[in-house]
Amino acid sequence: MQYSIETRIRDNPILRSSFNALAEETFGLSFEAWHQAGYWTERYLPYATCAGGRVIANASVNLMDTVWNGKTRRFIQIGTVMTARDARGMGIARSLLERILQDWERRSDLIYLFANDTVLDFYPRFGFERVQEYQFRVKQPRGAGAPLRKLDMEKTEDREVLRDCYERGNPLSRLPMRNNFGLLMFYCSSFLKDCVYYSRDLDAVLVIGEEDGERHLIEFLGGGAGISLKDAADAAGEAGAEDILLGFAPEDPEGCVIENLDTEDFLFVRSGRETIKSVDRVRFPELSHA
Missing domain, CATH: 3.40.630.30 (Gcn5-related N-acetyltransferase (GNAT))
Incomplete structure (x- = not known):
């Protein structure tokens, strides 16, 4: 051939x-x-x-x-x-x-x-x-953190909110990914388009999902000075949630339960x-x- x-x-x-x-x-x-x-x-x-x-x-x-x-x-x-x-x-x-x-x-x-x-x-x-x-798990979030607004990925203005936060990066991640908004949108314009939220208090976008009954903070983007992992987990949590699974490795894993990623x-x-x-x-x- x-x-x-x-x-x-x-x-x-x-x-x-x-x-x-x-x-x-x-x-x-x-x-x-x-x-x-x-x-x-x-x-x-x-x-x-x-x-x-x-x-x-x-x-x-x-x-x-x-x-x-x-x-x-x-x-x-x-x-x-x-x-x-x-x-x-x-x-x-x-x-x-x-x-x-x-x-x-x-x-x-x-x-x-x-x-x-x-x-x-x-x-x-x-x-x-x-x-x-490794999988990083934040134990027992309060679930009463900053209120969230769901972003509509069909609206230009909401996509621009996501882009702005993406360009500021994930301040909590040990391996923050940069300069590839297109790859993020492969997910956020399709599979995860209903999972994208904005927190005005944190000035950040959170991509939040659930799998097998567990709450996931898949990604955190943007955020003002002094934002902590606890702040992000609290915002992603909900009443009665035992913990939050992270979709990234935090720069400071203090307080996290760390397990092999399966x-x-x-x-x-x-x-x-x-x-x-x-x-x-x-x-x-x-x-x-x-």
């Missing part, structure tokens, strides 16, 4: 349509509405293996700016890894990964990805190390100028997964 690796599929309607079809087949999702809304930017770069005008495999580069150990860093997250059924077993995934590492290992401080248990032996061959992530996807890190190990007890923000 003759194939090529294409890196400019966003503006190619035929390849973009094929890319979305493969994403639908693999993950049950499409990037088209996200693209049409203007959120697919140069920070999301698919490396698509194409044959006969069809995308048969892909691995995408996501540019992730963050702060780690007090320094601004450029991390690369590899995501949207998929191969068509009739193209598996041909070494295409290996070729894609090798090309991405060749292009980006010297242009980034660290490369990471998330993988399920079917490929745990694959990524270590390329220098990736499995790293344990998830279907495992973090793999390829160290560069920076490294992250299990002993660092971190978690990449839930809404930074690409």
Whole structure:
């Protein structure tokens, strides 16, 4: 089979349509509405293996700016890894990964990805190390904190409130993600559009969800001076809530219960100028997964 690796599929309607079809087949999702809304930017770069005008495999580069150990860093997250059924077993995934590492290992401080248990032996061959992530739980929030207003993600003015708070970052996070509003909107314009709230008292946006009967503060963005994790948890809580699960690792985990994160996807890190190990007890923000 003759194939090529294409890196400019966003503006190619035929390849973009094929890319979305493969994403639908693999993950049950499409990037088209996200693209049409203007959120697919140069920070999301698919490396698509194409044959006969069809995308048969892909691995995408996501540019992730963050702060780690007090320094601004450029991390690369590899995501949207998929191969068509009739193209598996041909070494295409290996070729894609090798090309991405060749292009980006010297242009980034660290490369990471998330993988399920079917490929745990694959990524270590390329220098990736499995790293344990952690779940942080704030015990017994008062649940009587600052009042919240639900934001309507269909309204321009409410999206601008979210954008303003995003640009100020998460002051509570050990790994705050920056300069990728498009990735945030992948979630907040679709799966989590009914979970976005604004607190005037805190001058912050909180993304709040529930799963298996537990309350989650998925993300906290913005906030004025002196905002504490307790303030955020109280605002996210509700009467009778025993605790709040955080979708990020707090900069100051004092008072948190810390547990191994139990998830279907495992973090793999390829160290560069920076490294992250299990002993660092971190978690990449839930809404930074690409």
